[in-house]
Every structure is written in C-alpha cells, then in structure tokens.
Amino acid sequence: MATIIIDGQNYDLPEGAKFNAIQAARHFGIEIPYYCWHPALSVVANCRMCEIEVGSKDASGEIKMLPRLTPGCQTPVRDGTVLVTDSVKVLEHRKNIMELLLINHPLDCPVCDQAGECGLQDYSYSHGRAEHRFVEERNVKPRKEVSDLIVLNTDRCIMCTRCVRFTREITGTAELQVMRRGDHGEIAIFPDHPLDNPLAGNVVDLCPVGALLDKDFLHNQRVWFLSKHDTICTGCSTGCNISSEENAGKVWRHKPRHNPYVNDYWICDEGRYGYKSANAPDLLAGSYILDGGDHHGATSDRFFKRLNEDLTHRILDKQSVLAIFSPFLSVEEAFSAASWVKHLTNRNTMALGPVSVLGQDQTYSPDKLTGRSGDTSFLVPRPFTISAEKSPNKAGVSFVINHFQGSNVVSFEDALKLVPSNPIVIVFGGSPNSDWITPEQSAEIRKAERVILFDTTINVLADAADYVAGMATFAEKAGSYVNRDNRLQHFDAALPLRDGVWTLLDILAILRGVGRSPIESRTILAEAAEKILALAKAVGGQVPEFGLNLTGQDALIPDAGFQDDWTMASLAKA
Amino acid sequence: MRSDDPSLKRLKPPKLTLFEQSYLPQILGGLFVTGRHIVNAAVGTGSLTMEYPEVQHQPSANYRGVHRLNKDEQGRVKCVACMLCATACPVHCIDIVGATAPESWTDREKYCQSFVIDELRCIYCGMCEEACPVDAIELTSFYDLTGLSREEMIFDKTKLLSVYDLTKTAEPMKSGIVAPESSHTNELYTTPTMGPVIERQQLV
Ligand code: SF4
Ligand code: SF4
Ligand code: SF4
Ligand code: SF4
Ligand code: FES
Numbered sequence: 001m002a003t004i005i006i007d008g009q010n011y012d013l014p015e016g017a018k019f020n021a022i023q024a025a026r027h028f029g030i031e032i033p034y035y036c037w038h039p040a041l042s043v044v045a046n047c048r049m050c051e052i053e054v055g056s057k058d059a060s061g062e063i064k065m066l067p068r069l070t071p072g073c074q075t076p077v078r079d080g081t082v083l084v085t086d087s088v089k090v091l092e093h094r095k096n097i098m099e100l101l102l103i104n105h106p107l108d109c110p111v112c113d114q115a116g117e118c119g120l121q122d123y124s125y126s127h128g129r130a131e132h133r134f135v136e137e138r139n140v141k142p143r144k145e146v147s148d149l150i151v152l153n154t155d156r157c158i159m160c161t162r163c164v165r166f167t168r169e170i171t172g173t174a175e176l177q178v179m180r181r182g183d184h185g186e187i188a189i190f191p192d193h194p195l196d197n198p199l200a201g202n203v204v205d206l207c208p209v210g211a212l213l214d215k216d217f218l219h220n221q222r223v224w225f226l227s228k229h230d231t232i233c234t235g236c237s238t239g240c241n242i243s244s245e246e247n248a249g250k251v252w253r254h255k256p257r258h259n260p261y262v263n264d265y266w267i268c269d270e271g272r273y274g275y276k277s278a279n280a281p282d283l284l285a286g287s288y289i290l291d292g293g294d295h296h297g298a299t300s301d302r303f304f305k306r307l308n309e310d311l312t313h314r315i316l317d318k319q320s321v322l323a324i325f326s327p328f329l330s331v332e333e334a335f336s337a338a339s340w341v342k343h344l345t346n347r348n349t350m351a352l353g354p355v356s357v358l359g360q361d362q363t364y365s366p367d368k369l370t371g372r373s374g375d376t377s378f379l380v381p382r383p384f385t386i387s388a389e390k391s392p393n394k395a396g397v398s399f400v401i402n403h404f405q406g407s408n409v410v411s412f413e414d415a416l417k418l419v420p421s422n423p424i425v426i427v428f429g430g431s432p433n434s435d436w437i438t439p440e441q442s443a444e445i446r447k448a449e450r451v452i453l454f455d456t457t458i459n460v461l462a463d464a465a466d467y468v469a470g471m472a473t474f475a476e477k478a479g480s481y482v483n484r485d486n487r488l489q490h491f492d493a494a495l496p497l498r499d500g501v502w503t504l505l506d507i508l509a510i511l512r513g514v515g516r517s518p519i520e521s522r523t524i525l526a527e528a529a530e531k532i533l534a535l536a537k538a539v540g541g542q543v544p545e546f547g548l549n550l551t552g553q554d555a556l557i558p559d560a561g562f563q564d565d566w567t568m569a570s571l572a573k574a
Numbered sequence: 575m576r577s578d579d580p581s582l583k584r585l586k587p588p589k590l591t592l593f594e595q596s597y598l599p600q601i602l603g604g605l606f607v608t609g610r611h612i613v614n615a616a617v618g619t620g621s622l623t624m625e626y627p628e629v630q631h632q633p634s635a636n637y638r639g640v641h642r643l644n645k646d647e648q649g650r651v652k653c654v655a656c657m658l659c660a661t662a663c664p665v666h667c668i669d670i671v672g673a674t675a676p677e678s679w680t681d682r683e684k685y686c687q688s689f690v691i692d693e694l695r696c697i698y699c700g701m702c703e704e705a706c707p708v709d710a711i712e713l714t715s716f717y718d719l720t721g722l723s724r725e726e727m728i729f730d731k732t733k734l735l736s737v738y739d740l741t742k743t744a745e746p747m748k749s750g751i752v753a754p755e756s757s758h759t760n761e762l763y764t765t766p767t768m769g770p771v772i773e774r775q776q777l778v
Contacts (some may be wrong), residue, residue: 110656
C-alpha cells in the first residue's frame with residue numbers, strides 16, 4: 001500500500017490511483033488551489049498557484065525536501081511522497097501569485113458575469129492579500145467576439161490556456177491560440193475562423209475567470225440568484241449530466257456536471273441551449289375536451305370523470321387500445337402509463353413514439369498524445385459522443401413496453417398502420433418540440449374513434465385529439481432515463497409545475513384511482529425494478545450519483561467525482 | 575460567545591426598598607415629566623409638535639426616506655445593474671433587469687434596463703445604499719410619501735431618476751465623488767485602497 005505524508009499526516013493512497021499532488025490532497029479533503037490544471041487536460045504548470053513544498057521519505061525514514069517550491073499539478077504522488085501545503089513559505093507564495101495575477105485585472109466584478117463563481121474572487125478571499133502595490137498604468141486589453149455565442153474579455157484573462165488546450169486536446173479543432181508573449185500575451189482566434197465547434201460552449205465553463213462568457217447568459221442574472229438542480233440533458237441519448245439553473249420560474253442556463261462514465265466534464269452546445277423550450281410561453285396550459293368540433297377547457301375533475309366514463313363504456317364494448325409512448329417519457333412515466341393501459345384492457349398494443357435520428361453519432365476521442373502540449377500522465381482520456389438519436393429514453397421506454405407486451409416494441413410507423421383496427425388511441429407525449437408529429441401522421445391517428453393525448457406542447461395532434469391533457473415538461477418533472485449505454489440516471493425537476501397541469505405520474509394515479517397526493521418517482525421506480533428484469537438493479541428506486549449500469553459492471557475510476565470547481569463551498573462539501 | 579465565558583460580566587438587579595417596591599416613586603416621576611411638558615407647551619416654547627402641513631418638518635441629514643437613482647455627469651443612470659442592492663435588501667423589494675449597455679456608451683458594459691422598488695414593502699433600512707459599489711442608489715429625505723393605490727407606490731426607473739432631479743441640489747450625492755472622466759472605466763470600481771484611485775480620492 002502506498003502511503004504519502006501531507007502536512008505531517010500519513011494517508012493511504014487508493015489502489016490503482018495515478019494522482020498528482022492536487023488530486024491526492026483533494027482526495028483527503030485538503031485544498032491545493034489551482035487555475036491552469038484541469039483533470040481532463042494536459043499539465044502545463046503556467047499559473048504557479050498550486051506550488052507547494054515537495055519531498056520524499058526514503059527507506060531509512062529520512063525526509064528530504066526539495067529546496068524550491070514545486071507545482072502540485074506536476075508532482076506525481078507515490079509511496080513516501082511528502083507534501084507541505086500550509087507552511088508560511090507556501091502561504092506567502094500564494095499571496096504573491098494572486099497579487100501578480102491581479103496586476104492588470106480590471107476588478108469589475110459588479111458588471112462581470114463570473115462574479116460569484118470566479119476563481120479569482122474565491123482565491124483572493126482565501127489565499128490573497130488585501131492590498132495591491134502596483135501603481136503603474138494598467139495594461140488594458142480589448143474585448144473580442146470569438147463566436148456568435150461567446151465573448152472574450154481579454155482584460156480579465158489570466159492566461160491559464162485551459163481554453164486553448166481544450167480546443168486542441170479535446171475537440172481537436174484548435175480555434176484558439178496565444179498571440180504575442182509575456183505581458184502582451186492574449187488569447188485570440190484566427191481571422192474568420194470563429195470558435196464554433198459543437199462543444200465550444202465548454203470553454204466558458206473551463207475559464208476560471210470572467211474572460212470567456214456566454215452571450216446567451218450575458219448580463220441576465222447574477223449567479224448567486226440561481227438555484228441549481230441536478231438533471232439529465234434530454235437533447236440526445238447520451239444523457240449528459242447537467243445542472244439546470246433556475247430563478248424566478250425560468251431556467252437561465254445549463255451547465256455540465258462531471259460524470260466519468262457518460263460525459264466527463266462536457267456537454268454539447270445543443271444541450272447547453274436546450275433549456276429554452278422549458279421557458280416556452282405557449283405550452284399546453286390545462287385539460288381540454290373536443291366538443292362540437294371545438295376544444296373546451298375542462299377542470300381536472302370534469303376531464304378525468306368524462307375520460308373515465310367514455311373509456312369504461314368503450315372497453316365494455318370490447319374496443320381495443322393502441323398506446324403510443326414517446327421516447328421523452330421517463331422510465332417511471334412509461335411504467336405507470338403502461339400499467340394503466342394494461343389495467344384498462346388486455347386488448348392493447350403498445351408502440352414507441354417517433355424517435356428522431358439526425359445524421360450520425362459524433363464522437364470526440366481524445367488520447368494521450370494528439371494535440372497535447374504537456375504532461376498527460378495523470379489523466380485518463382475519455383471519449384465524448386453526441387448521439388444522432390435525439391431523445392433521452394428510447395432504451396428505458398422500450399424496456400417497459402417489452403415487459404408489458406412480452407414481445408418486440410412496435411415502431412411508430414407500424415403503429416400508424418394499426419390505427420384502423422384500434423378504435424381508441426392513447427398518446428403519451430412529452431417531447432419539447434411541437435413538431436415531433438407531422439400533420440400527415442396526426443391525420444392518420446385521427447382516423448381512430450377516440451384520440452387521447454397527454455403532452456406538453458401545442459401541436460397538430462393536440463389540435464385534433466378528443467381529450468388533451470397538459471402535463472409537466474422535461475424541466476418540471478423528476479424521474480430517470482436510460483441512455484444509449486443502458487445506464488439508468490436519475491434527474492430532478494428544475495422548475496415548479498406550471499399552473500393548471502399535473503405531472504403525468506399524478507394524472508395516471510388519478511386515472512387508476514390510486515390516490516391524489518403527489519406521486520414520488522422513486523416509489524414508481526422501485527415498483528418497476530421489482531417487476532421488470534432489465535431494471536432489476538434499481539432496487540428500492542435508488543440510483544447512485546453516476547447512474548446505474550444496467551447491463552454490466554462499471555470500471556473503477558479512482559478520481560471519479562473530482563468536480564472541477566475551486567469554490568470554497570464545493571470543498572467544504574467534499 | 576458561550577454563556578459560561580469568563581470575560582462575561584454578570585450584573586445583579588439592585589435591591590429595592592419597601593417604598594420602591596410600591597412603584598409609587600416611578601409613577602410620580604412619570605407624572606412629573608408629563609406635567610413639565612404640559613406647562614412648557616402652555617406657557618413656554620418647549621412645544622414638541624408642529625402645525626404640519628403648514629409647517630414642514632426638516633429631517634436630520636442622515637434620514638432615510640424615498641430612494642433615488644443617481645445620474646452620472648452625462649445624464650445616464652449611474653446604476654450598473656450589479657444587483658448588489660437587490661441582494662442586500664432584507665425584504666426583497668428591489669427588482670432589476672440588467673442589459674448590455676448600448677454601443678454608444680463606450681465606457682460602460684452593463685446598465686439597468688428596468689429598476690423597480692416597491693416603496694411599500696421597503697423598510698427604509700438603507701442596506702441598498704450601503705451595498706452599491708457606484709453610489710447609484712441613495713435614500714433621500716423625502717418622508718411624506720402618499721399614493722392612491724399600491725401600484726402608484728411601486729417606483730420604476732423613470733420615477734426614481736426624477737427623484738434625483740428633484741433632490742440633487744438640496745441633497746448632493748453623499749459620496750461627493752461624481753464619476754470622473756476616465757478612459758478606463760474599470761478604475762471606477764477598484765477598491766479605494768488600490769493604486770490610481772488613492773490619488774483621485776486625495777484630490778477630491
Ligand atoms: S473575473 Fe472574477 S475577479 Fe475578475 S471581474 Fe470577473 S468576477 Fe471579478
Ligand atoms: S480565456 Fe479563460 S480559460 Fe482561456 S486562458 Fe484566459 S483565463 Fe484561461
Ligand atoms: S432601504 Fe432597505 S428595505 Fe428598502 S430597498 Fe433599500 S435595502 Fe431594501
Ligand atoms: S447596487 Fe447600485 S449599481 Fe448595483 S444594481 Fe443596485 S443601484 Fe445599481
Ligand atoms: S501551475 Fe499547477 S495549476 Fe497552474
């Protein structure tokens with residue numbers, strides 16, 4: 001077992017860990033401040049913030065320290081490594097580095113969007129010095145547009161080159177570079193080659209200061225007003241872990257959350273800006289019944305009563321049901337919905353809603369060499385894929401349908417052909433795009449005697465269906481999705497439910513007559529795990545932080561959970 | 575501090591005599607003060623009330639009344655929409671919508687598109703004034719605020735700026751520093767202990 005000494009204390013390193021000093025110290029709850037190092041990027045050791053005293057203990061027990069300070073990001077830890085992170089020399093050094101980094105800094109925190117989650121602010125407070133001895137004129141660099149979506153405030157940049165390394169090492173597109181040297185150094189793009197790769201937005205999250213900022217979010221909110229909710233992106237079947245950040249009933253931005261098994265530290269721009277449909281002003285705002293060629297708003301009571309009476313009557317007449325399940329439903333919603341359909345009648349067919357596939361999967365596979373500019377011995381390169389399949393839960397919904405139907409899932413195209421033989425069609429929607437169904441498909445479904453739709457957007461089918469009930473959007477519901485790699489992941493609701501609608505879980509509970517209280521997704525998942533073999537691992541509805549691998553065993557990742565944020569709050573949590 | 579901290583000094587209530595325990599001395603003392611005021615008001619000049627509204631009350635210089643939004647020397651709203659006042663406000667009565675400053679404001683990055691204070695919800699604590707890094711919001715000596723509806727008492731940016739125009743001569747900006755012309759805006763926000771700003775403060 002490898003033992004290291006940090007600040008005079010012995011610690012046992014976890015098996016198989018290849019840590020640098022920062023990772024090792026953080027693993028044991030000790031902070032070594034850093035800027036330029038990033039767990040997924042090569043080590044260049046240019047900010048010097050992480051410098052500590054390093055030494056080693058030899059077999060005889062004698063400790064020899066290196067005479068000068070050494071960057072922690074560049075220091076591998078192995079048996080006998082000695083780290084000193086709290087000596088006067090180290091603390092004084094941090095103060096000097098902070099003063100140096102702030103020499104030309106504008107300190108316009110009041111108008112800077114990074115304020116509140118800024119590495120400079122946090123470290124100034126915890127490691128900096130209150131006065132500033134630089135009296136010469138400041139070097140003011142220009143503000144630049146690096147793409148239609150990202151602005152670069154060069155005056156706030158600390159030249160850590162994280163952004164440059166990201167575009168070279170992860171996306172391989174190399175749009176960013178360092179122009180000129182020393183005090184005149186600036187990050188820049190090549191003329192007419194904007195930073196517009198599909199992962200470009202990640203440089204905003206990477207940038208430890210307010211230099212690279214998202215124009216979509218620019219000057220809209222102060223970050224301390226935002227409540228963060230851990231959720232899953234619904235943009236494609238990769239299922240990136242994101243934080244949905246909301247204030248005053250609106251989602252303002254999506255940020256990636258680290259998950260080494262899914263998205264590492266990144267999300268694509270499509271997912272990043274996918275929050276907008278959660279704020280759409282024209283969502284279905286209640287329940288409606290088609291009467292005399294016109295939709296009339298109905299109170300929930302009346303709606304559920306009429307629907308139940310109508311269905312009971314028809315089922316007694318031995319009419320059969322075709323149920324269509326959108327791949328945007330959560331596992332819990334699909335399970336409840338299928339249970340309800342089964343409860344209505346055994347004469348049913350269950351089909352998957354339309355799954356849109358756009359182009360091809362796009363995979364970024366960084367390795368330890370390509371584009372790397374520094375030491376890569378501490379990093380484990382992980383691929384990132386933007387899936388062509390643009391829905392979050394095709395796999396999960398298919399598991400549920402397979403279970404209830406005992407046979408293969410009927411595709412949407414085949415389902416449309418089955419409409420003539422099924423007088424009742426029930427559609428469980430949930431797609432954030434109102435164009436998930438075409439007018440032709442809607443007309444085909446409308447040929448049924450009764451069309452019942454549960455959905456979020458006002459779409460062509462909502463204009464035609466006999467019963468239309470608004471339900472919670474992807475941002476208003478909690479539950480779990482199964483991604484393309486059969487990983488079950490839990491997501492929380494980001495927004496409160498809008499007025500006049502229910503979550504689909506509540507609607508189904510009312511229709512099945514099993515209570516009216518808010519239904520918790522975990523109880524439904526626990527029930528599903530008991531009944532459905534494919535979901536059996538989700539015992540008790542419990543899903544671990546990084547999700548549940550339903551079909552295999554996860555490889556052990558020693559540094560899993562190293563969130564790249566330097567805020568004191570996150571360290572206090574660790 | 576813990577209740578058994580040795581640096582805490584413990585006080586004992588004084589022992590009362592039998593006469594004091596009857597409360598008569600306190601009651602008589604109170605009546606004496608009332609009597610003094612009655613006599614003073616009737617024959618002397620010691621009146622404590624005034625004939626409002628014919629006679630107007632002059633509040634003290636640090637009175638905290640209705641807010642105003644200050645303007646810079648170019649007549650633009652000084653507020654940079656940092657929302658620190660809204661953050662500091664204990665009753666959440668400030669609502670600000672920030673926006674990127676117009677292209678023509680070369681020295682400004684952000685400004686407030688809308689700025690609304692609910693004067694009815696406000697408790698006039700002055701925290702907003704305290705929090706503002708650019709002295710854009712100040713409490714004036716306006717105290718006789720009336721309105722016929724609740725809506726009327728929700729002050730928007732135009733109204734708050736007009737309070738500045740009304741009061742700017744009688745009550746100059748408290749900081750005394752009008753934003754100096756500067757090619758480098760950011761100096762405006764540096765803390766007073768930092769480099770160039772020290773000199774400017776000494777000049778003023
Ligand atoms: S980058 Fe950080 S320190 Fe600099 S102005 Fe922005 S919030 Fe303030
Ligand atoms: S723009 Fe941000 S990430 Fe890029 S070098 Fe500057 S500080 Fe680092
Ligand atoms: S005076 Fe106090 S209560 Fe009123 S707006 Fe300012 S901070 Fe809020
Ligand atoms: S604190 Fe001052 S500058 Fe900031 S939003 Fe309030 S009034 Fe505007
Ligand atoms: S030098 Fe180690 S983090 Fe920058």
